Amino acid sequence: MPNHRVSNLPYAFVALGVLCLLIGSYLGLFVAPPEHYMGDVQRIMYVHVPTAWNAMLAMTFAFAAAVMFLFTNDWKWDARMEAAIEVGVMLAFLLCCQGAIWAKPTWGVWWDWDPRLTTTAVLLFAFAGILALRRFVDDPVKRGTWSAVATVIAYADVPIVYYSVRWWNSLHQMQSSPATVSSAFHLPLRLNAFGVLFLMTGFIMLRARIASLRLAEEIAPPPADALGELA
């Protein structure tokens, strides 16, 4: 897959993302006032909410890429899907860690079964499973098709999982996560949100590039003069 001029755009995104995160985090951690009820612990919201938004965005992009691949069989969509799933899994994992970090001082337990967080955990396992599936399929066409099918199926499940966990949880005490608490300071939140977005975009682009390069070797057309075996 010829890539005549390797674009530096992804690196620009990463740099921009880091910059936004640095400023946003500084504002959120040191400048914004502590929250009314929860105090400083609530500051995690400045990373938690951006991570949550972007994890969902990554998964949605993976779903879109999967659908595109199933319809077009164009390899760039397989590469993008693989990248989006990996980044999404990372973000989902971070999200669960953040949730645990917030829950322990607040509720005294590491996991509070918040519907959104629990849905994220299920999503994490589902998409990690898809990454595992990709490892075990050698044929690139099968690998792309099967993981695209699995992605579509897993993504369709997201709303159902969310509602089922929410109903299940509502029978007990309704927990809240830091995201449901309102804050007067939106600027650090928005900055961090864009920061993670740029960072994520840059990572997905770079990861997709790696995936494309790997694919290029696997799907190359038959060599003109080979003896039936690639060197």
Added chain:
Amino acid sequence: MPMDALAIDAEHLARRFGRRWALLDVSLQLRRGEVMMVAGRNGSGKTTLLRVLATAIRADGGRAVVGGFELARREEIRGISALLSHQSYLYESLTALENLDVVSRFCGAPAPSPAMVLERVGLSARADDPVSTFSAGMRKRLSFARVLLQQPSIAFLDEPYGQLDPEGFGLVDEVVAELRSRDASVLIATHQVERVGRFANRTITLEAGRAR
């Protein structure tokens, strides 16, 4: 298919498995009612060629028109062709008759009765025995019966003489002759080069995925 039309018109077919190209550049043409022998050593790509043309697996390069349909039109090609594969396509826990019954139910169009076809391949005596009790030769005969049930216009036979006794050899020759008389085309991949060479209209020899 109109008279004199090409049953198979394949150009530069290619197929890879991992890093290995099983088919590199195979082109062939087969007319209606003709028999083509595909010869070549083990691993030369004969099975892959038949499987690609029968649409059991995809092609990674080249194109082909089988029975007037492009390779992408899998359902149509499958409707007019039948593949005798290395795999028997049989259910071990079902009897011979039941296996054929399953096939005939999916065939839809008026097909010969499973019992008649079993008779034709010489397995009537074992009609109600589960396939798990069958020898290799008997399974081959049953697989042949499957092909006959489908009444193909194009038959892909992959090593049809394999595992058969001399009587079985005769059966294969008869079936090929019968198919031919009904204007069906037959592609036979085989090691029995002398035997098939006697009645084949054309021969193609594969070597490392290429047609020599």
Added chain:
Amino acid sequence: MIAALRKELLLQWRTRAQAVAVFVFGATALLLFSFAIGPNAAALREYAAGFLWLALLLSSTLTLSESFHAEMENSALEGLLLIPASPRALYYGKAVANAIQLIVLGIALVPVMIVLYDAGTMRLPTLLLIIILGGAGLSAPGTLYAAMTSQIRAKQMLLPLLLFPLIVPVLLAAVKATSLAILGDPMEQGRAWLLLLVAFNGIYWSLCGLLFARVVED
């Protein structure tokens, strides 16, 4: 599709000894789960629903992966596809047969649950409905994934890995609904869970039927 279902039921009947083995597995699981609680009658009764569905879920991995064993042995599935048989028909035949097998297993495990956990109930029709919807909900995506994983080497590992996160809603809804059937449902919440099961089944029986062809064709 009728042809496909006929074939499936015939195959299942021929290998019915396996169904007994799976039942024993499920019953053993129910027994082992009770050890986690201990001889506390009240607690056992409270968690009976959860254990029943966990046992059913674990057993489903056995029946689902086994359901493609006969297809892959001699590549019989490929043989059918080449006749040609419609992949969609083959999927629905297999998924319905798997659902029936899971439902029968669920029904068979109910007496075991009643005895071990003292979890009797008069709401048997409701329980039957939950088992039907839950079994179908497990079978729809399970059959698709079983078809996928039966073609690769790490089949044992990958089927649960892929299936379990997906059927979380089925598990939650079935457990909740069963629990309400056993312990009492004063606020009529059971219906909401049944509707969730219906929705899940509706979505996945259609979605998986559409996608099956992409999973079994090369």
